Structures are given as structure tokens and as C-alpha cells.
Amino acid sequence: MRNKFTEMFENLLNSNPFKNYFKKNRLRPPGAVDEEMFMELCIRCARCIEVCPYDSIRRADLYEKLQIGTPYVFPDDKACYLCMRCMKVCPTGALNPRLTEGQDVRMGLAVINQDTCLNFKYYKDEMEGVSMSGTAQLCSTCYNVCPYTDSAIVLEKFILPVITDKCTGCGICAEKCPSTPKKSIVIYPEGMPIEEKAGFYGRKHRVQAQDEKKPEGALHGEELLNQKQKIDGSDAKPDFEYNMELYETKDEWQNQ
Amino acid sequence: MKIKTFRRIAQTATLIAIFLIPLLNVFELYFIKGTFYSMDIGDAAIADPLAVFQSMLASGTINPYMIGSLIIPIALMLLLGRVWCSWFCPYYFIAEMMEKLRKLMRMKPFKPQYTDSYPHKQAKYRYLFLLVGLLVMSVIGVPILNLISAPGIISSQALVLVKFGYVTFELVFVAVLVFLELFYYRWWCRLFCPTGTFLSFFRMKRGMTVRKVADECSNCLTCVRTCPMMINPMTMGESGHCNNCGDCVDACPDNRKKDTLKFTFR
Numbered sequence: 001m002r003n004k005f006t007e008m009f010e011n012l013l014n015s016n017p018f019k020n021y022f023k024k025n026r027l028r029p030p031g032a033v034d035e036e037m038f039m040e041l042c043i044r045c046a047r048c049i050e051v052c053p054y055d056s057i058r059r060a061d062l063y064e065k066l067q068i069g070t071p072y073v074f075p076d077d078k079a080c081y082l083c084m085r086c087m088k089v090c091p092t093g094a095l096n097p098r099l100t101e102g103q104d105v106r107m108g109l110a111v112i113n114q115d116t117c118l119n120f121k122y123y124k125d126e127m128e129g130v131s132m133s134g135t136a137q138l139c140s141t142c143y144n145v146c147p148y149t150d151s152a153i154v155l156e157k158f159i160l161p162v163i164t165d166k167c168t169g170c171g172i173c174a175e176k177c178p179s180t181p182k183k184s185i186v187i188y189p190e191g192m193p194i195e196e197k198a199g200f201y202g203r204k205h206r207v208q209a210q211d212e213k214k215p216e217g218a219l220h221g222e223e224l225l226n227q228k229q230k231i232d233g234s235d236a237k238p239d240f241e242y243n244m245e246l247y248e249t250k251d252e253w254q255n256q
Numbered sequence: 257m258k259i260k261t262f263r264r265i266a267q268t269a270t271l272i273a274i275f276l277i278p279l280l281n282v283f284e285l286y287f288i289k290g291t292f293y294s295m296d297i298g299d300a301a302i303a304d305p306l307a308v309f310q311s312m313l314a315s316g317t318i319n320p321y322m323i324g325s326l327i328i329p330i331a332l333m334l335l336l337g338r339v340w341c342s343w344f345c346p347y348y349f350i351a352e353m354m355e356k357l358r359k360l361m362r363m364k365p366f367k368p369q370y371t372d373s374y375p376h377k378q379a380k381y382r383y384l385f386l387l388v389g390l391l392v393m394s395v396i397g398v399p400i401l402n403l404i405s406a407p408g409i410i411s412s413q414a415l416v417l418v419k420f421g422y423v424t425f426e427l428v429f430v431a432v433l434v435f436l437e438l439f440y441y442r443w444w445c446r447l448f449c450p451t452g453t454f455l456s457f458f459r460m461k462r463g464m465t466v467r468k469v470a471d472e473c474s475n476c477l478t479c480v481r482t483c484p485m486m487i488n489p490m491t492m493g494e495s496g497h498c499n500n501c502g503d504c505v506d507a508c509p510d511n512r513k514k515d516t517l518k519f520t521f522r
Contacts, residue, residue, distance in 0.1 A: 045293035
């Protein structure tokens with residue numbers, strides 16, 4: 001009975017469709033209470049937008065459903081520089097005014113894509129020994145621009161950038177990341193589930209959700225065992241050549 | 257000097273301030289900041305009581321920041337009556353200008369006929385609209401009445417225009433309201449505006465109200481005809497409909513000889 005539509009209906013009933021509308025690289029300003037509460041408290045007065053000296057905070061547009069007028073930070077475009085001005089002006093406490101230290105801010109979490117990050121690529125090339133060709137590049141920009149270097153981001157083995165749980169989610173690394181065509185750092189907003197960090201149960205859930213399809217004519221049990229026992233590799237020879245000397249027979253080896 | 261002159265000065269100053277405040281903020285002068293949903297003058301926080309009430313209702317919490325931003329507007333309401341609407345609201349100013357435009361285009365007078373039951377009929381619309389709005393808002397859990405607050409939209413659009421150089425779709429809503437203002441006399445302010453309705457709950461009889469001071473007047477009913485909110489200023493100055501615009505005080509012919517219809521504190 002469960003299908004796409006019943007699931008959609010369930011989601012609609014279990015969660016307010018006008019709230020919890022997370023997207024990667026779209027954060028609330030620093031000090032924001034959790035998303036559901038934020039949507040209730042924010043009166044769209046745009047004071048935080050007005051007061052932001054870097055123009056980092058933008059106003060949500062009509063296509064954001066009922067969130068029109070609420071403040072957002074788009075870190076891949078213009079990051080938050082943690083000047084801590086916006087939370088003091090909020091009239092309803094949607095941004096917590098007691099927050100004064102930049103390092104206490106938790107807007108989100110940066111996640112590095114290890115397939116495209118230049119440093120990770122360099123490390124891989126180095127291990128394989130191809131960096132002599134000169135194509136690999138060393139970058140470390142995220143490490144250099146981070147306002148809390150060595151606590152929010154550390155260099156593992158002096159080369160691989162790793163983000164710790166002290167990450168404020170300000171997104172300066174995502175703004176400055178030079179890798180093309182897509183940036184290697186994505187900021188997940190606070191409250192959005194991160195698949196890679198979901199842990200055992202998250203992974204299990206995902207595996208079960210995938211449809212298990214077995215190829216047609218697959219063998220089972222006794223038949224499979226018999227089939228496997230018939231495989232005989234005694235006289236088989238590899239179809240490639242070894243790059244070392246091989247001895248065809250046992251005697252040859254013993255004569256040595 | 258006519259009260260209307262002062263009122264026009266205040267309205268024009270507000271209209272200029274809408275663009276000036278974001279401009280000052282762009283140049284990093286953060287003395288006055290905010291839109292007409294909520295504003296900071298120095299460190300004094302002012303917020304639209306309806307907006308704050310909505311977020312109280314939706315979140316179920318009351319925190320000191322909300323209370324702090326409510327003190328000044330409610331004190332002003334109790335002291336001076338609903339002056340926000342007639343003296344400062346940019347939408348009211350535009351609506352008045354539309355009335356003038358109608359006169360310029362020589363269209364027929366379109367003000368509805370005043371009868372004794374008319375104010376009560378109006379009140380029904382206003383309170384019902386606010387009640388339904390608050391109900392829908394609390395079901396959805398998002399302060400949606402802010403999305404139809406005309407002064408808030410106008411000032412936040414001005415902010416977006418000055419700071420980022422574009423306007424968003426919400427301006428169309430205000431444009432529709434303004435266009436309909438040509439055909440229905442002050443319909444938004446009189447019958448629907450939730451912000452004004454909510455403000456009128458904080459009306460105090462001891463504050464500034466229009467009253468008939470003299471015992472007798474010539475009973476010409478000029479004040480009734482001029483009143484933009486369609487009430488009888490001689491008897492209903494204390495009601496929530498009156499927004500202390502002072503048009504009736506200006507119009508009263510008896511005022512020239514003897515104080516008849518005046519703003520009074522009691």
C-alpha cells in the first residue's frame with residue numbers, strides 16, 4: 001500500500017510544509033533559533049538585513065513559499081563574517097541577542113567533497129606518484145581563510161583539510177573555495193540532516209529503502225554450490241604477462 | 257493653521273524617511289534602522305504590536321525582547337490614539353493621493369452614504385477579518401498577516417530597492433490595493449487592514465480624542481461628511497475607528513466662532 005503518494009501525504013501531515021524547508025548553502029543568520037521556531041518568531045522586519053555591513057544577509061523571495069521576507073545567508077555567494085551585529089537588533093528574539101562570541105555561532109556545518117577538493121586530489125596523486133607531471137595543485141585556501149583556523153578546521157597529515165565540530169558554518173571557506181566548476185565545500189544549514197554523517201542506522205535505513213533486484217536466472221543453494229564446485233582453474237593461464245621471470249615447471253625452480 | 261498641513265508634513269517626512277533610513281544604513285550610520293514592521297531609533301525598539309502578537313501566538317512564548325519593543329507603540333496609542341494610521345502610514349497617504357487623483361480625473365464622488373448603522377457594519381468586517389486572519393495564522397504557524405500589511409510591505413520594498421536595487425513581487429499586492437482605492441472609497445483602511453484594527457484595541461478614552469466641546473452646534477453634519485473613516489465624529493470619537501486625522505476639526509464651520517469640535521485630553 002505504501003507508495004510515493006502515501007509517503008508524500010504522511011510527510012505533509014507529520015511536518016508543517018511551510019517550515020523546515022532546508023536547502024544546502026542557504027543558512028539563517030547567526031544566532032537563529034531552530035528553524036521551526038524561527039519561522040514562528042521572525043516578523044520579517046528586515047532589520048538584520050539592513051544592519052548587515054557585508055550585504056551577506058539577503059531577503060527570501062516569493063519562490064520560497066511562505067518564507068518571503070525572512071533573512072537568509074547564501075554562503076557560496078557571500079559568506080557571513082561573524083560581525084555579530086544582526087542578533088542585537090532582532091525585536092522578537094528570533095536571533096538570540098545573548099550571543100556575543102563568534103565562535104559560539106552554529107549556523108551550519110561545512111562538508112568537504114573529497115573527490116573534487118584540490119588538496120585531497122593532490123594527496124591521492126602523490127600516493128600514486130603522478131604529481132611529477134605537474135597537474136596536481138596544492139590549495140589550502142579553506143584552511144587559510146577560516147576565522148577559527150586550527151580549531152574549526154585542521155590539516156590532517158599537514159595536507160588534508162578536516163572540519164571539526166567547532167565549525168561555525170559561516171561559510172567563508174565555501175565563498176573562497178577556488179575549485180571549478182563546482183565548489184568543493186558545501187554548507188549544510190543547522191538542523192538539516194547530513195547523509196554522510198547519519199551513522200549506522202541512517203545507512204541501514206537507506207540500504208533497505210533501495211529496491212533489491214536480483215538478475216534473472218540467478219542460482220540458489222545447492223545448485224549454486226554445484227556450479228561453483230565445477231569451476232576448475234588448474235590449467236588456466238592469465239591473459240596478461242607478468243613483468244618478472246616465471247618458472248614454468250616445478251623442477252626449474254628447484255634447480256636454482 | 258490647519259491640522260491637515262501638519263499631517264501632510266508628517267506624512268511626507270515618513271515617505272522620505274522610508275528611502276532615507278536604508279540609505280543611511282548603507283553608509284553605515286546605524287542610528288535609525290528597520291522598516292515599519294519594527295524599528296530602532298537609537299536603542300529604543302519599536303515594533304508593530306500585531307506582528308509581535310502573531311509571533312507570541314505562533315510560538316507560544318513571550319520573551320523580554322518582545323515586551324520591550326511593545327512598550328513605546330502601545331504607550332503612544334494610549335496617549336495619542338491611532339495617530340500611526342493617519343499621520344504616518346505611507347499607505348494612508350497614497351490612498352489620500354488616490355482620492356485627489358479621482359478629483360483631478362473628474363470622476364463622480366464615490367463616498368458611500370452615511371447612516372447610523374454604517375459604522376457597526378464596518379466594524380463587523382474589520383474584526384471578522386482580523387479574527388479569521390489570526391486563526392489561519394495560528395494554524396499555519398507563520399505570521400502571515402505581516403505579508404498583507406501594506407505599510408510594512410512598502411517600507412521593506414523601499415529597503416530592498418535601496419540596498420539591493422530590485423523590488424519583489426509583493427509590491428504587486430500593494431499596487432492592486434492602490435488601484436482598487438480608485439473605485440472603493442478607503443476600502444482597505446476602513447474594512448480590512450489588520451494592523452489598524454489591532455492597534456485600535458489599545459484605545460483609551462483618556463487619551464487624545466475628538467469631542468464635541470460645546471453643548472450646541474449648528475448641526476450641519478459637515479464633520480460626518482468629511483470623515484474618511486465613515487463615523488460620526490461628534491459622538492464616536494472614542495471608538496476604535498477614529499484615527500485622529502483631524503479632518504473633521506478642520507472642516508467644522510462652528511470652530512471659527514467658538515470651540516465646538518476639538519482634540520481633547522481628559
